[in-house]
Amino acid sequence: MIVSALAAGLCLAGAASPAFAKGGAKADRFDGNWSVEVITESGACDRAYRYGVIIQNGQARYAGGGDFTVSGRVQPSGGVRATISRGDAAAQVVGRLTADGGGNGTWTTSGSTACKGRWNAERRG
Incomplete structure (x- = not known):
């Protein structure tokens, strides 16, 4: 199901453009x-x-x-914008991760199953 992919892969994937450090922010700090x-x-x-990511x-x-x-x-600022897909279904994800190990945002699907919701993330290691 596409929501499985959403949770697993895209919730924490960010914008498709390359991440550039701004003001010394490290692209890998997340x-x-x-x-x-x-x-x-x-x-x-x-x-x-x-799911674990x-x-x-x-x-x-x-x-x-x-x-x-x-x-x-994931952008150096923590911004999240991504897409995951499986077959004809796709999910769009937006949100933000924070330096203190949290994050949240929203998601929507398209294709054969239309759904929307929210996501929350916690750093585990």
Whole structure:
């Protein structure tokens, strides 16, 4: 299901453009293990998910396996904007990670299942 991919890969993937350090911000300051909770607020997607995500060099990936396509990066500012897809379904994710190890934002799907909701993240390592 696309929401699985959303939680796993995209919640922490950021904008597809390269991340540039501003004012000394490091592109990899969000690297590490994160736990992401995805909550569906409307649509026929499952109510909630929690998944592990690994961020390395500003790029996010699901801590498990999967047949999802993830595109995007976490910006040095913590900004998150990304897309994940599986088959004809796709999810758009926006939000922000914070230096204190948290983050949140929103997501929407398109394709055969239309859903939207919010996500929360916590650094785990």
